[in-house]
Every structure is written in C-alpha cells, then in structure tokens.
Amino acid sequence: MSQPIVMKGNKYGITIRFDETTPFEELKALLKEKLVQSSDFFQNARMALSFEGRKLTAREEEEVLDLIETYSKLKIICILDHSENTAKRFAAALALAKQQIAAGKVEKNSENQTRGETKEKKQFDLIKDASPPIHPGQFYRGTLRNGQILESERSIVIIGNVNPGGKVIARGNIVVLGTLKGSAYAGCDGKQDAFIAALNMIPTQLRIHEFTLSPGDKLSEMPLEGPRIAVIRDNRIQMDCI
C-alpha cells in the first residue's frame, strides 16, 4: 500500500497527495505529525499549495489549511486547482501573489482592498471561491487615476475611465465602461481566453496572459477609439469592434 500522505515540493510550492481510501480524520492526524516533524525544514517560506489524489471538499481544504497554519511556519499564498497543477501555473500564480504582496497595497479595490497579512488570507479565500472555473465579476466605480492600481482576483468591470498611468490587473476579464487610456492586464495567471473590452480604447499597454501590446508596435494599425474588445488570436492580441 502506498503512503497515505505524500508531500512533494517543487520549485514554487508543495503538493500534498492524500490517499483516497484512508479516512479524512486519519489523514489529518498524519498530516499534523508530518508538519510538526518538518516545521524547521519549511521555515517561513511563502508557497503555493495544491492537492492530488483524494478529492477534498471546501471544508476539508480549509481544515488542511488550518493545520498547516498552526503546525508549520509555512505561509500558503494560494491554493491551486489540482487538475492543472503544472509547475508553470505555480510559477505564474506565485509570481503574481508575490508581486502583489511586494507592492504592499492595492490602492483602490472595491471588494478585496487588502494590505499586508490580511491580504494573504483574503487571497486564498478568493481563489478558493473561484476554484470551480467560474469567474464572477467585481465592479469598481470611479476614475482610476495615474499611479493607482486596481487588482482583482476575478473579472472586473470599471464604471469610469482608466487614465494614463492607471493600471488594472485581473485574473479574469476586464471591461471598462469608459475610456481606457492606461494599462490593462487580463488573465494575469494564465487564463488564455480572457479579454479586455472598453467603450473607448486608447490604451498605453494591453496584456492578456503572456502577450503584450503597446502602441508603436501593432496597436497603431488597429482600429482604435470607440468600443473595442481585445482578445488573443493567432498568438497575439487582436482588437475587434464590438
């Protein structure tokens, strides 16, 4: 019989494999033991966590997280969907989370206005909410001004303008009901079918997934001003009239 719990580390985080047949309570006890043993090893690392094997309910996931928090110094920044836990996804998610933490603050954010430690906590709450691949939206009302960054764990609708120097980052889609003159980054952790739409599209820079579009290269050839939607097609960002 294989071990009931296997913890594997990769470059960016850890994967915990739970045996499917062992009862959950037993697994918890074993996990606790393992964590206590290895607490020195893990130090204060910030990591992404993913699960393999046994399918955990949201409640069970929470219990596991509680255990990790209590019995090790590990800081779990986010939980990843077990179905696609490639190193690449780890890297993207972790880079994003670290960047957000380093930035220290979300200057303006309608729902997840979070700072410092609370941010970490909130972040995995939000990611867990989104773990079924639905991307519910968020709204932000007002002008996003120069130097202001709006980040969203989901899709975001901005009712107002994004001025030059303003920046929107979302894991899902971005819709600007106004003029987008600043930068927008949709699908920031790898959602390839993310889009950016604006009633008036005059952006400084657009990013979707791993593609970037800046005026000066291809933007100038595209139809601008007026309602536009930007999507990835043929391995580049393309803009269509709405």
Added chain:
Amino acid sequence: MSEVIVITSGKGGVGKTTTSANVGTGLAQLGNKVVLIDTDIGLRNLDVVLGLENRIVYNLVDVVEGNCRIKQALIKDKRYPNLQLLPSAQTRDKTSVTPEQMRKLTEELREEFDYIILDCPAGIEQGFKNAIAGADRALVVTTPEVSAIRDADRIIGLLEAEEMKKIDLIVNRIRMDMVKRGDMMSMEDVQEILAVPIIGVVPDDENIVVATNTGEPLVGSNSLAGQAFLNISRRIMGEEVELLNLEGKTGFFSRIASWFARK
C-alpha cells in the same frame, strides 16, 4: 467659518505660487482676512512674488519649533491690510515640519483668519503631505500640457485617498489661439481627463511675468489674467461667476453685433 485651502499641482512650474499670491490677494481685496503660508521649505519664493522678501524676520519653522509666536512671524502686507504672509524657511528642509504640526498651526490660524491659503511645494513627498494635512479643500493647478495633466491626475488621486472634501481645478496658462488651432488641449479636454470641477481658467499673459518680477500681484487689474484670478477668488467665496471670455480680441463692433443677435 474659516477655510483652509491648499494650492497644489504635483508638477513644478505650473503656477502654484503665482496662483497662491493672486488668489490670496484677491480674497483680501474682496474683504476677507487672509493668511498665505509658504510650505515650500528650503525653496521659498512666495515672499518674492508678493514683494515681501525684505521683511522676513521669523518663518514657518521658527513658529513650529516655538522660537517665536505666530504673530511675530506673520508679515502684514502694507498694500492690503487684510493680507498676511507666513514665509517658509530657506535654510531648512521639508522634514523640519510634520503634518501634525501643520494641522495644529492651521487650527490656530483659523481663529483669526477667514482664509488660510497654503502654497504647496512640487512633488508628492513630505512637503506635499505637510501642506495638505490641515486643508479643507484643494485647488489643483495644471497647465494644458500632457505632463502637467498626468501629475495633476496623480495628485487628485492622492487627495481623494486622503479624503480631501473638495477638489477644484485651475487650468493655468491656456492659449486660446493654440486651442483653436488644435495645438493645445482645451478646457473641455482637461476636464474630461481629470473629472473634477474647474474653478477657473487663467490665460497665458505676459503681464504675469512682469507682476511676478516686481512683486506686485496683478489680481483685479485690467489684464485678462488679473480678471481671471479675481473671478477665482469670487468663486472660492461661493459666488457664481461666469467663465471669462478668453477669446479676448472680439472687437467693439462684433460685440454690438452679438448683442443684437441675442435679441
């Protein structure tokens, strides 16, 4: 009820000090008791623009550090009995004062003056934080240039984050001939980007340069800029004043013609 107003812009050289001097003088001409505070510690020049440089004995830092009483540091303008200046220190830097001290200072001045006007330094660092600390409302000065607008946008964002109760915009140094040719942003363009109410538009006027150099604010004079500044002072007091016709050069006959056309 007295009001503390900070005049700020982010970018340097757009006319904060000139605006402070003229709006402050304008408010004094309209019968208010006004004190102007130069918060640009280390780079003072509001005193020069007002022509009061030679009368400085004590300054803002002296007041804050308790080296003198506020009354001793305030310079009375002999031309306008209602107008006083609290000059900044030249040999210190912005860290000599804290936002808390500024708040306390403005509170004390409220008892004696109707308007306390703070001339904010350029930038968004300590000097800016000091200047906005005690303010009830802000006047953001910008010129119709992309870089100035960017900075104004950033400043407005920061003011909003600090929960400034009222933010108004002054578009300075506009040139209607260039706007007409499409070579300069219009008032509407500026308003569209910044999305705050415009309290006044001041035309580019060479009289300002002369006035600044001689230390004689031109507010209230016959020049267009002087009129514009006086109108801004009126609007600050809550009066409804129509925007100046900056086209300016309408001849006598065309004015009569338009008067008939309206009937």
